[in-house]
Amino acid sequence: MKVQDIMTRAVHSVRPADSIAEAARSMVENDVGFLPVIDGRDLVGVVTDRDIAVRAVAAQADSHSPVRRIMSEDVATCSPDDDVEDALETMSNEQVRRLPVCDDRDEVVGIIGLADAAMRDPEPSDVTETFAEICQSTGLHCQAPVPRESKPLLEV
Secondary structure: OEHHHHOEOOOOOEOOOOEHHHHHHHHHHHOOOEEEEEEOOEEEEEEEHHHHHHHHHOOOOOOOOEHHHOOEOOOOOEOOOOEHHHHHHHHHHHOOOEEEEEOOOOOEEEEEEHHHHHHHOOOHHHHHHHHHHHHOOOOOOOOOOOOOOOOOOOOO
16 A cells, blocks of 8 residues: 555645744644644644644743744655555654655655554554554653753652
8 A cells, every 4th residue: 555545635734934823723723733844845844732732832932933943853754655564664763653745846745644554554553563663762752851960869
Protein backbone atom coordinates (compact mmCIF):
# COMPACT_ATOMS: atom_id res chain seq x y z
CA MET A 1 0.00 0.00 0.00
CA LYS A 2 1.28 3.49 -0.87
CA VAL A 3 1.27 6.59 1.33
CA GLN A 4 -1.00 8.37 -1.18
CA ASP A 5 -3.66 5.69 -0.58
CA ILE A 6 -4.09 6.56 3.10
CA MET A 7 -2.69 10.08 3.65
CA THR A 8 -4.84 13.01 4.67
CA ARG A 9 -4.92 15.37 1.71
CA ALA A 10 -6.44 18.41 3.43
CA VAL A 11 -3.37 20.13 4.85
CA HIS A 12 -3.78 23.00 7.27
CA SER A 13 -0.58 24.96 7.81
CA VAL A 14 0.84 28.11 9.38
CA ARG A 15 3.59 30.54 8.40
CA PRO A 16 6.70 31.07 10.54
CA ALA A 17 5.57 34.60 11.46
CA ASP A 18 2.07 33.51 12.51
CA SER A 19 1.57 33.73 16.26
CA ILE A 20 1.51 30.77 18.59
CA ALA A 21 -2.09 31.73 19.39
CA GLU A 22 -3.00 31.62 15.67
CA ALA A 23 -1.49 28.14 15.41
CA ALA A 24 -3.47 26.99 18.45
CA ARG A 25 -6.70 28.44 17.03
CA SER A 26 -6.07 26.70 13.70
CA MET A 27 -5.59 23.41 15.52
CA VAL A 28 -8.89 23.87 17.35
CA GLU A 29 -10.81 24.97 14.25
CA ASN A 30 -9.48 22.12 12.12
CA ASP A 31 -9.36 19.45 14.86
CA VAL A 32 -5.66 18.72 14.28
CA GLY A 33 -2.65 18.52 16.57
CA PHE A 34 0.03 19.01 13.91
CA LEU A 35 0.65 21.86 11.49
CA PRO A 36 3.36 22.14 8.87
CA VAL A 37 5.08 25.53 8.97
CA ILE A 38 5.37 26.75 5.39
CA ASP A 39 7.28 29.78 4.14
CA GLY A 40 6.10 30.49 0.60
CA ARG A 41 6.07 26.94 -0.72
CA ASP A 42 8.90 25.65 1.46
CA LEU A 43 8.37 23.40 4.47
CA VAL A 44 10.51 25.01 7.18
CA GLY A 45 9.21 23.19 10.24
CA VAL A 46 6.26 21.70 12.07
CA VAL A 47 4.43 22.67 15.22
CA THR A 48 2.36 20.33 17.37
CA ASP A 49 -0.11 20.82 20.16
CA ARG A 50 2.58 19.43 22.46
CA ASP A 51 5.03 22.10 21.25
CA ILE A 52 2.47 24.73 22.22
CA ALA A 53 1.93 23.17 25.64
CA VAL A 54 5.55 22.39 26.48
CA ARG A 55 7.64 24.90 24.57
CA ALA A 56 5.27 27.85 24.82
CA VAL A 57 2.87 27.62 27.74
CA ALA A 58 5.19 25.85 30.19
CA ALA A 59 7.99 28.28 29.29
CA GLN A 60 5.56 31.21 29.66
CA ALA A 61 6.14 32.40 26.11
CA ASP A 62 3.95 35.22 24.87
CA SER A 63 1.11 33.76 22.78
CA HIS A 64 1.70 36.55 20.26
CA SER A 65 5.26 35.31 19.66
CA PRO A 66 5.88 33.85 16.22
CA VAL A 67 5.45 30.13 15.82
CA ARG A 68 9.05 29.91 14.54
CA ARG A 69 10.14 30.19 18.20
CA ILE A 70 8.60 26.85 19.12
CA MET A 71 8.53 24.87 15.87
CA SER A 72 10.71 21.86 15.14
CA GLU A 73 12.94 22.63 12.18
CA ASP A 74 14.46 19.27 11.27
CA VAL A 75 11.47 17.64 9.65
CA ALA A 76 11.41 14.13 8.26
CA THR A 77 9.09 13.72 5.30
CA CYS A 78 7.93 11.03 2.93
CA SER A 79 6.65 10.86 -0.64
CA PRO A 80 3.14 9.93 -1.83
CA ASP A 81 4.74 7.04 -3.75
CA ASP A 82 6.50 5.60 -0.69
CA ASP A 83 5.23 2.34 0.76
CA VAL A 84 3.33 2.80 4.02
CA GLU A 85 5.82 0.45 5.69
CA ASP A 86 8.65 2.85 4.74
CA ALA A 87 6.74 5.81 6.19
CA LEU A 88 6.14 3.83 9.41
CA GLU A 89 9.86 3.03 9.57
CA THR A 90 10.68 6.74 9.21
CA MET A 91 8.20 7.56 12.00
CA SER A 92 9.84 4.92 14.15
CA ASN A 93 13.37 6.16 13.46
CA GLU A 94 12.41 9.79 14.03
CA GLN A 95 10.08 8.97 16.96
CA VAL A 96 7.19 10.97 15.51
CA ARG A 97 3.54 10.10 14.96
CA ARG A 98 2.99 12.17 11.83
CA LEU A 99 4.93 12.99 8.66
CA PRO A 100 4.38 15.66 6.03
CA VAL A 101 4.02 14.10 2.59
CA CYS A 102 5.94 16.06 -0.05
CA ASP A 103 5.79 15.80 -3.82
CA ASP A 104 8.76 15.88 -6.20
CA ARG A 105 8.90 19.71 -5.89
CA ASP A 106 9.15 19.33 -2.07
CA GLU A 107 5.70 20.87 -1.59
CA VAL A 108 3.47 19.47 1.14
CA VAL A 109 0.58 17.55 -0.43
CA GLY A 110 -0.63 15.59 2.59
CA ILE A 111 -0.01 14.29 6.07
CA ILE A 112 0.32 10.68 7.11
CA GLY A 113 -0.09 9.72 10.72
CA LEU A 114 -0.16 6.59 12.79
CA ALA A 115 -3.93 6.98 12.97
CA ASP A 116 -4.18 6.86 9.16
CA ALA A 117 -2.15 3.67 9.08
CA ALA A 118 -4.07 2.15 12.00
CA MET A 119 -7.43 2.75 10.32
CA ARG A 120 -6.48 1.77 6.76
CA ASP A 121 -3.36 -0.40 6.72
CA PRO A 122 -4.12 -4.12 6.45
CA GLU A 123 -1.07 -4.90 8.64
CA PRO A 124 -1.96 -3.54 12.11
CA SER A 125 1.12 -5.26 13.58
CA ASP A 126 3.31 -2.74 11.68
CA VAL A 127 1.46 0.14 13.33
CA THR A 128 1.70 -1.45 16.78
CA GLU A 129 5.43 -2.01 16.38
CA THR A 130 5.96 1.57 15.15
CA PHE A 131 3.99 2.98 18.08
CA ALA A 132 6.01 0.93 20.56
CA GLU A 133 9.28 2.18 19.03
CA ILE A 134 8.10 5.80 19.06
CA CYS A 135 7.29 5.49 22.76
CA GLN A 136 10.81 4.39 23.70
CA SER A 137 12.64 7.20 25.44
CA THR A 138 15.77 8.07 23.47
CA GLY A 139 15.88 11.81 24.06
CA LEU A 140 15.60 12.47 20.32
CA HIS A 141 12.81 15.00 20.73
CA CYS A 142 13.19 15.76 24.42
CA GLN A 143 11.64 19.11 25.23
CA ALA A 144 12.68 19.31 28.86
CA PRO A 145 15.32 21.90 29.65
CA VAL A 146 18.76 20.51 30.27
CA PRO A 147 19.53 20.73 34.00
CA ARG A 148 22.38 23.08 34.90
CA GLU A 149 23.67 20.76 37.63
CA SER A 150 22.98 17.14 38.20
CA LYS A 151 22.03 16.75 41.82
CA PRO A 152 20.22 13.79 43.31
CA LEU A 153 16.60 14.52 44.15
CA LEU A 154 16.97 12.75 47.48
CA GLU A 155 20.15 12.27 49.41
CA VAL A 156 20.44 9.02 51.29
